[in-house]
Amino acid sequence: KRQMKTLIITLSLFCLLLAAPKWHELSSEYTFDQYISDYSKNYAKGTREYDQRKIIFESKLQEILSHNQNTSHTYKRGINAFTDMSHQEFKQSKLGYSKGFRSSRNQQFRQLLLNNKKLLLNKSLNSPRALTGEIITQYLLQRIKDTVVHAGLSQLLQQLKVTPLFLPINT
Structure with a gap:
């Protein structure tokens, strides 16, 4: 039973990695709707949250594309499941103090x-x-x-x- 869960989780992660574009596949044509589909996000079009997430995503996508075009950088950036979060949101939810x-x-x-x-x-x-x-x-x-x-x-x-x-x- 445990092996089956592990297999399902591994396959799910593998599928996620295949679905989302890699850094070298990113272009300005990659849309927020594609991002929602690739990362299984649940934002309803026309809602305030959708609009806010879209603005954040598009801003970060431009930063990523600009960074990757600069040949002086020694690394490349890509998108991930947190690309639609503001820096403050990410800090609070992923880097913040855990009550523990x-x-x-x-x-x-x-x-x-x-x-x-x-x-x-x-x-x-x-x-x-x-x-x-x-x-x-x-x-x-x-x-x-x-x-x-x-x-x-x-x-x-x-x-x-x-x-x-x-x-x-x-x-």
């Missing part, structure tokens, strides 16, 4: 690390592998505990007199 460790799920993990830093520091001095296992175990147990508490399952288990499979560890 500050996202809500990671915030819980971060808080767990901060709460247990003395314990974790002592373990890391003795065995780095144990530290990794301890972090993962503590994180998973905390997630299970939070889920059980929020769902009210702990009360249900008590009423049914069932012993939970996982007991949260207090640190």
Whole structure:
């Protein structure tokens, strides 16, 4: 199943590469509509977004063609899926700061690390592998505990007199 997904993705990328013109095939006759088709963009003609993207694309296409005609440059430029984005948009969406460790799920993990830093520091001095296992175990147990508490399952288990499979560890 995984190999099939990989094959489909590879073939899709290969088809995309074949569809779009290479730098030496670019000309001023290449249109925004061809670009939309080549890169499977979904802009409806007559909309404000279509008009804005077209202006950005045509401006960048002229820059690319001008650059490629200049023989003093040691490299050639081409178009890609980002040619219809302004520099600011590209910076924000592709180069911008990723919340990563500050996202809500990671915030819980971060808080767990901060709460247990003395314990974790002592373990890391003795065995780095144990530290990794301890972090993962503590994180998973905390997630299970939070889920059980929020769902009210702990009360249900008590009423049914069932012993939970996982007991949260207090640190």
